[in-house]
Structures are given as structure tokens and as C-alpha cells.
Amino acid sequence: MGSFSLIHWVVLILVVILLFGRGRISDLMGDLAKGINSFKKGLADDDIAGPAPKAPPAQITDAKSNTATPSATTEDARR
16 A cells, blocks of 8 residues: 555646646636635625724722722712
8 A cells, every 4th residue: 555656646637637627627726716715805895894992991099099980870979
């Protein structure tokens, strides 16, 4: 069982060409190339139109110490 020789590969390629025909193989390769290009274009679109960055949470300054603390709810702000 070793590897295939050159003659084996030539016979295999001829059988594939006879079964599928030259036009059908080139159509399959063209469709494969279109799929790859579409995939690359989709990846490029994702990079350009990424999700918008979220705004940081609102800050409430403490009147006693003048330090900013993140506000969780309005009820916490009233205390």
C-alpha cells in the first residue's frame, strides 16, 4: 500500500475530468472563489461596522467629599 505514483494521479485526474467535464469543474472552482470572496467581504464589514461603544455610567458627586461615585439607582442618590 504505499503512496500513489505519477501514473495513478494522471489516471485519477482523467477519470475525474471525464465524469464531471471541464466546464463543470471550472464552474465549481468559480463558485468556491465567489464564496471565499463573500466571506472575506463579510469579515471586513464586521470590522468596519462594529458595535457602538457603551457610554460610561453616570457620576454623582458627593457634596461632603467632592468625589465622584457611580450611581446605581436614584434611590441611592437620595440617601
